Amino acid sequence: MRRRLSILLVVILLPIAAHAVWDYLESRRFFNEVDALRQQGEPVSRNALGRWQGPADAEEMQAARLYSAAGELAYYDWSVANRAAGGIKQQPLSRVRANFEGVAKSRAVSGDAVPSLQALVDHHADALAMADRASVLRFSRFTPHGFDDYPRTYSLEHLAEAAGARTVLLASRGDGDGAARSLWSTLKLRRAHVRRVPWVTEHLIDLQYLLEHSRPSSGLLHQVQDAFLEREQPNATIADIREMRAIGIEDVFTEWYGPRTDPLTPAANARWAWQPRSPLRPWIARQATQSLVVWKQAADAARQPWPAKIGALREIASRQPDPSERRVGVLAFSQYLVRGIGEEGVVRDAVRLVHVRAAQAAIAIERCRRDRGGAAPPTLQELVPAYLSSVPSDPFTGALLKLVVSTDRYVVYSAGPDQKDDGGKVGPVPTQIWKVTTPDVGLEIRLQQQ
C-alpha cells in the first residue's frame, strides 16, 4: 500500500517538478536578459524612467502644481460637469477639431465657429490662466503623485485646444501680440503632455493663422520661434522604445513574479499571495525573452540617424505579425507595439519634427520680411545666421528643408514619406498627424501685405 502511494505521488510530482525546472530555466533566461539591459544603462522599470521622481526645485514644483491644477480643472469641466444634471454643456473635442479643420482649410474663422471657439475659451478661462502662470516657470515633470497618465493628458489636450482657439480668436481680432503670447504659452503647456500620446499636434494651424492675420512684434515672434525649437525631439522614437520596453518588463515582473500589492484590495492581496502563479508562467517568460529580442532590434534601428531609422524600423515592423491575427501573450503585444512604432510612430515622429522645424523657418522668414520691407528670402540659407542658427534638415530625406516662394505665398516643406519632391504640395495643415495624406509635408503661409 505504501509502495503504491509512493508511486502515485511520484507520478503526480514528476510533471510538477518538470514544470518547476522549465519555469526556472525560462525565468532565468528572461531575467538574465533584463540584467544585461540594466548593466547597459537601459531602464527596466518605471522607477528607472524617473516616473516617480519629483520636480528638482521650488520653481519646477510650482509649475507642476499649476499644470496639475489646470489639468484637474479642465478634467473636471470636461467630464464631471458634463455628466452632472443641468451641468455646463461642454463641446466635444471632435467639434473643436472640426472648427480647426475649417480654419486650416479656409484660412479664416467662419461666423459659425466664433461662438463655439469663444465658448471653449471662456469655459476654460481659469485653467488657461493657471497654464499661463506656469508657462514662465521651468518645468520638467510632475510630482510623483501627479498627473502623468492618459486620462489627465487627455484633459490637458483639451486645454491645449482651448489655448489654440484663444490664439486664433486673438489673431482674428488683430491682437497679434496677444495671439503670439497665447501661442507661446500653448507651446509651453505642451511640456506637460505625455509626448507619446499620438494625437498631440504642434499647433501649426494656430501659427499659420497668427502669421496670416495679425502682426505681432518681432521680439514676440522670436520667443515663439524659440519655443518651437524647444519642441524639437529628434530622438523621440528611441525614447518611446526604451520607455515601452521598461514598462513591459515591469508589467511582466509584477504580474507574474512580484508581490501582489494593490493598496485598494488588501484582502484580495492576502488571498492571492498564497496562490501559485498560473502554469503559463514559463511560456510567458519565454515569450517575454523573445520580445526583448524584438525590442532590441527596434532600439538598434531607432538609434540610426534620420532617415535611415525610418526604413530600418519599417523593415522590422513588416516582419511582425498583423495585430488582426489575434495572437495572445507578451510577444504578441510587443510585436503589436513594435509594428505601431515602426509603421506609424516613426513616420509620426518625423512629421512632428518637420512641423516644428517648418514653424521655426516660417517665423524666421516673417522676421526677415519685416526687416526687408515685405520681401521673402528666396532660400532658407539667407536666413542664417541672423534669423535661424542653421537650415533645418528633412528627416525623411536627410537633405535640408526646402522653400518655395511666390508672389502671394511661401511654403517650407519636406519631401515626405515618399521622399519625392512635389514642389511643396502640402495642403491644409492636418489637425491630426496619424497618417500623411499629402504629397509633401510642411507649412504654407500666404503673404500679408507689409
Next chain:
Amino acid sequence: LPEDLLRKYRPVGPPADLRARVLVPERAAWPWAVAAAALFAIIAGFHGATRTLGHAIDVARPPTIEPATRVAHITDELGGGELARREATLIVLEEEIERRLPPVTAAGVPRQ
C-alpha cells in the same frame, strides 16, 4: 456407498510453489518514497530559486496620499475657499472611482 465414492477421491495438498507465491516478501516502497521526496525537493528548490529572480527590478512606489490630504492640496492649488474645496472633493472622488474600476483601454491604448 458413500465410502466407495470417497475412495475414488483423494485429497491432495497445495501446489508446491504456493507457499513461495503467496508468501513472497513485499517489494520495498522506500525507493519510490525517496523519489517522491526528491521530486518534492526539486519543486520547492526550483520554485524558491525562481522567486529570487528579478528582485533587482525596482517596483517600489511612493506611499499613496490620503484622499483628505489630496483634497487639501488641490484646494490650495485652486486658490482656496469653499468653492475650491468642493471642486477638489469632486475631483478626488472621481479619481477614487476611476482607480477602483478595472483597467480600461481607450481607443486601443493600454492604460498605464
